[in-house]
Amino acid sequence: MAAIVGYGAYVPRYRIKVEEIAGIWGRQAKSISSGLNVFEKSVPGIDEDTATISVEAARRAVKAAKINPEEIGAIYVGSESHPYAVKPTATIVAEAIGATPELTAADYEFACKAGTAGMQNCIALVESKMIKYGMAIGADVAQAAPGDALEYTAAAGGAAYIIGKEGIAEINETVSFTTDTPDFWRREGQPYPGHGERFTGEPAYFRHVGTAAKMLMERVGSRPSDYDYAIFHQPNGKFPIRIARKLGFEKKQIEHGLLCPIIGNTYSGSAMLGLAAVLDIAKPGQRILMVSYGSGAGSDAFDITVTDAIESYPRQGIRQMIEEKEYVDYATYMKFRREFE
Amino acid sequence: MGVARYWREIPARYNLIGKKCEICGKVYFPPRTICPKCRRKSIGKMQDYKLSGKGTVESYTIIYTPPPEFEGKAPYAIALIKMEEGCYLTGQIVDCKLDEIHIGMKVEACFRRIQEDGKRGAIYYGYKFRKAES
Amino acid sequence: MREVAVIGIGMTEFGELWQKSFRELVAEAGVKAILDAGIEGEDIDAMYIGGMSTGRFIGQEHVGSLALEVAGLEDLHIPATRVEAACASGGVAMHQGYIAVASGMYDIVVVGGAEKMTDVVGGEATNILASAADREWESFFGATFPGLYALMARYHMHHHGTTQEQLAMVAVKNHHNGSLNPKAQFRREISVEDVLNSPIVAEPLHLLDCSPITDGAAAAILAPVDIARKYTDKIIKIKASVQACDTLSFHSRSRFDSLPAAVHAAKKAYEMAGVKPSDIDVAEVHDCFTIAEIIAIEDLGFVEKGKGGKATEEGLTALDGQIPVNTSGGLKAKGHPVGATGVAQINEIVMQLRGEADKRQVKGATIGLTHNVGGSGGTAVVHILEAI
Known part of the structure; x- marks a missing residue:
């Protein structure tokens, strides 16, 4: 199949602690943090949105992969917080990385898995020789209504992947599992999403992620122990740990890619940022399982093997980037989210 | 602002594409059509030139009284920046504490929202600057 | 080139002049200068008026014509020109008036400058000034x-x-x-x-x-030095x-x-x-x-x-x-x-x-x-x- 030629990740530098948010609403921070396994989340700067995060991630990917951006034949940006309802984010990215004008581009939306849907599309276009390189981005500045449970996790960040014929990691297989399951949504024109509370668990996240992972392993004939790393979508810090255990993965396989406890849920960026953190440390020959999840609902699963080329690839150091942070209080968070405008 | 006016500046605002005079080699940003040194000799010889995005703060201010387009964004930092290529430009400095900014600080370009045409209009993106990573 | 003198001056009070419109300000400064110089309307050959952004402050361009009208000089059909160079509009109007008299083209020239800034709110004024x-x-x-x-x-x-x-x-x-x-x-x-x-x-x-946001107007009457003696003993030469x-x-x-x-x-x-x-x-x-x-x-x-x-x-x-x-x-x-x-x-x-x-x-x-x-x-x- 196709390969990952390069990747780039971006997380805004601002953080808000769960206890800061909990304090505003008179909640017990400790119980929320331990219940979600999330301690702080990233906050976009006042001038950041899905387009700027996508551009930052895309530029890092192009720079590290050392490819000519004009050879990128497709750009897909997956997000549920595109700055425009009509007018693509992908064209902004294409222009900002110098990929225009000979390419196809589109925005995707499938809750938190629109970015991996873009990856699958890029794989198909590369495989069919329609394009040389494709770029798939998953990025969000996730919305949450003030006071809603989502407010503790809805974060900002994104990752960009360049897909081509050969690269730093071979994509061996990808499968998807999709049903109509309304566990989480945002209606047209509404600023904040709604959700089915506990319904988002078993019939939604666990069923889709679990089934997609099993389908993939069945397809390629692998077992959990065959993987050095596994990344599952991270709506909170607990769900990916539970699904990993259920599927038979060990903690050490998932801990490096688990970023949610320190940055929150970056929605379309979540699994793809987790993969970036793993690629930052992966060695040639290591095998990675990634399963995304998008409410509504569906999961895309990927079986990936790291190649020798990773040795000479300038790693991103996503965890170091996350360490470069500045805490903001709730009022500043609201100002940065442009809630007062 | 009509969108055409924004759209035609996209190359310069997104990617710092300035002009280089083929005659004397001087780089200009914002882009110029005529090199003030070579003047008529430079006509038709001003080539697109992409700046590295790296520069040094020569002076700065913190804006507390913003114009209407920047309402709700203050305080923010505006700097006079000398680019690696020798030209100067004006831009915001973001992603650092305002009291960290100083003359001589090394900065690099990043991609941000600059302003928007109200809630219903277009969003204008472009360069701002942050502390240089290296 | 002829030597040029200022033979008359006039200006309004400066400040937030809520009661006064742009045209009233122009009229007041102009009339004061004309009276100060002791000239008649018929003596005037041309007018130059500095205004930075009348178009955005009061939505009015073409203020040369307006200045002529408020001065009641339209029957003379003399040229009245608005001059713009941001905050230097008044200085440039003076320079234009100077050139016109020094060159011998005109003898008596009225130079004016005016801005009505408080008909917009503060943020808008900041934005207008940023256009300089x-x-x-x-x-x-x-x-x-x-x-x-x-x-x-x-x-x-x-x-x-x-x-x-x-x-x-x-x-x-x-x-x-x-x-x-x-x-x-x-x-x-x-x-x-x-x-x-x-x-x-x-x-x-x-x-x-x-400096503050201010309403106000000012005017000066220019004449060749030799003609100036006809009107005044206090000749101020440029x-x-x-x-x-x-x-x-x-x-x-x-x-x-x-x-x-x-x-x-x-x-x-x-x-x-x-x-x-x-x-x-x-x-x-x-x-x-x-x-x-x-x-x-x-x-x-x-x-x-x-x-x-x-x-x-x-x-x-x-x-x-x-x-x-x-x-x-x-x-x-x-x-x-x-x-x-x-x-x-x-x-x-x-x-x-x-x-x-x-x-x-x-x-x-x-x-x-x-x-x-x-x-x-x-x-x-x-x-x-x-x-x-």
């Missing part, structure tokens, strides 16, 4: 007009050791002078502490480092009228601690007038911000580059100093109706040279200078006047 900067490459990115002067201030402080207190002293001095000027917007004394404790507009500039320009954007200039256009205009003006900076008895300079006056006295050669802050601190430019600067209160205290400022400066110098400046009179002043700047230094106009 480069809209695409400065204000687009959030640079305000005070912001650009703040960049100059910080640069000057860093390279020349100018202090925040020295900046404040410019405002303190000009408020003192303004307290002696019945037409000034601010007729109250302030202290250095008042300036430093006022809200920050664009660091390091505080609110009291900035010894030099020089306009110089530079880049629109501040970042494209060759220097950041100086306005090269002002340096150029001053140098040429001294040559044209045959005088030295030390010959100047009184000066009105463009203190749109306190830093601007410090840079101006350096650019004009009153002090060495970098010494403007110290000189202000030592009282060189005070009313009783070696070169009194901004005896009117300057833009800071007298007020800054942008298009009117350049002509209002001429009003003050003419009053000083005629000995009519009352409590703020500089004793024995015979040579005076005006320094009017557009934008962050894209245009500079210097006039040197002498009582003959």
Whole structure:
């Protein structure tokens, strides 16, 4: 199949602690943090949105992969917080990385898995020789209504992947599992999403992620122990740990890619940022399982093997980037989210 | 602002594409059509030139009284920046504490929202600057 | 070229003139100047009127025609031209009037300047004033007009050791002078502490480092010196009228601690007038911000580059100093109706040279200078006047 030629990740530098948010609403921070396994989340700067995060991630990917951006034949940006309802984010990215004008581009939306849907599309276009390189981005500045449970996790960040014929990691297989399951949504024109509370668990996240992972392993004939790393979508810090255990993965396989406890849920960026953190440390020959999840609902699963080329690839150091942070209080968070405008 | 006016500046605002005079080699940003040194000799010889995005703060201010387009964004930092290529430009400095900014600080370009045409209009993106990573 | 004199001056009170419209301001200043000169409407050959942004402040362009109408001179069908060079619009109108008379094209010319700034709200005024900067490459990115002067201030402080207190002293001095000027917007004394404790507009500039939003108009009547004798004994000759320009954007200039256009205009003006900076008895300079006056006295050669802050601190430019600067209160205290400022400066110098400046009179002043700047230094106009 196709390969990952390069990747780039971006997380805004601002953080808000769960206890800061909990304090505003008179909640017990400790119980929320331990219940979600999330301690702080990233906050976009006042001038950041899905387009700027996508551009930052895309530029890092192009720079590290050392490819000519004009050879990128497709750009897909997956997000549920595109700055425009009509007018693509992908064209902004294409222009900002110098990929225009000979390419196809589109925005995707499938809750938190629109970015991996873009990856699958890029794989198909590369495989069919329609394009040389494709770029798939998953990025969000996730919305949450003030006071809603989502407010503790809805974060900002994104990752960009360049897909081509050969690269730093071979994509061996990808499968998807999709049903109509309304566990989480945002209606047209509404600023904040709604959700089915506990319904988002078993019939939604666990069923889709679990089934997609099993389908993939069945397809390629692998077992959990065959993987050095596994990344599952991270709506909170607990769900990916539970699904990993259920599927038979060990903690050490998932801990490096688990970023949610320190940055929150970056929605379309979540699994793809987790993969970036793993690629930052992966060695040639290591095998990675990634399963995304998008409410509504569906999961895309990927079986990936790291190649020798990773040795000479300038790693991103996503965890170091996350360490470069500045805490903001709730009022500043609201100002940065442009809630007062 | 009509969108055409924004759209035609996209190359310069997104990617710092300035002009280089083929005659004397001087780089200009914002882009110029005529090199003030070579003047008529430079006509038709001003080539697109992409700046590295790296520069040094020569002076700065913190804006507390913003114009209407920047309402709700203050305080923010505006700097006079000398680019690696020798030209100067004006831009915001973001992603650092305002009291960290100083003359001589090394900065690099990043991609941000600059302003928007109200809630219903277009969003204008472009360069701002942050502390240089290296 | 013929020698040119100012034979009449007139201006409105400066301030927030809620009752008065743009056209009333223009009429009032114009009529006062015409009466002061003792000319008849029929004597007037042409009018030049400076206005920075009438189109955005009051939604009215074509104010040359409007000025003719409010003066009641439409039956004469004389040419009336609006002149624009941001905050130097008034100075440039003076320069145009000077050229018209000196060339022999016209004999009696009315020069006016006016701005009605309070018909829009504060934020809108900030935005309009920012159009004096480069809209695409400065204000687009959030640079305000005070912001650009703040960049100059910080640069000057860093390279020349100018202090925040020295900046404040410019405002303190000009408020003192303004307290002696019945037409000034601010007729109250302030202290250095008042300036430093006022809200920050664009660091390091505080609110009291900035000139205010002002309504007002000013006018001057120009005539060849030999014709001038027919109307008045108090002839104030224009010894030099020089306009110089530079880049629109501040970042494209060759220097950041100086306005090269002002340096150029001053140098040429001294040559044209045959005088030295030390010959100047009184000066009105463009203190749109306190830093601007410090840079101006350096650019004009009153002090060495970098010494403007110290000189202000030592009282060189005070009313009783070696070169009194901004005896009117300057833009800071007298007020800054942008298009009117350049002509209002001429009003003050003419009053000083005629000995009519009352409590703020500089004793024995015979040579005076005006320094009017557009934008962050894209245009500079210097006039040197002498009582003959």
